[in-house]
Amino acid sequence: MSGPRVYTIRVPYTPAGLLYKLLLYPLLRLYWLVFRPDVLGVRCLVEYEGRVLLIRNPYGPMKWDLPGGGVRRGERPEEAARREVREEVGVSLTALRPLGRYTGTEHYEKDTVVSYFARAESAALKPRRAEVYEEGWFEFGRLPEPLSREAAKVIGQYIAAEGR
Secondary structure, three states, rough: OOOOOOOEEEEEHHHHHHHHHHHHHHHHHHHHHHHEEEEEEEEEEEEEEEEEEEOOOOOOOOOOOOOOOOOOOOHHHOOOOHHHHHHHHOOOEEEEEEEEEEEEEOOOOOOEEEEEEEEEEEOOOOOOOOOOEEEEEEEHHHHOEOOOOOHHHHHHHHHHOOOO
């Protein structure tokens, strides 16, 4: 079976990405520290021919992570998962199933994250550079380091659900 190539693409920061990393993201973290908002988010473990999609955002700790983000008002979490994957890397999903949920307070907000497993229609990636600095498809046994805590949690949920 011939799967997608394992590759990553790293590009220089776009002006918007640099502005977000240096100014807006630190201000957002300060807001979270002061107000501690309740946030509903999603993370999606996307698989294509046995490989997992991981991304690195151009802000924050720059660890490898799963696509995901906030759920908009009036949006269902599964709709948010599909939207976030499509917006961040241009991938459409064929199958989507819930893995679970977890709560985190790592960045001072109170995050409730709904996690999903999904299959991609294709391995072709069209990343949005303001949100994605680097991306790639990786074999489960060869995930890059450092991996974010959130990605590790969702991968753990997937392994538990699949009995791997």
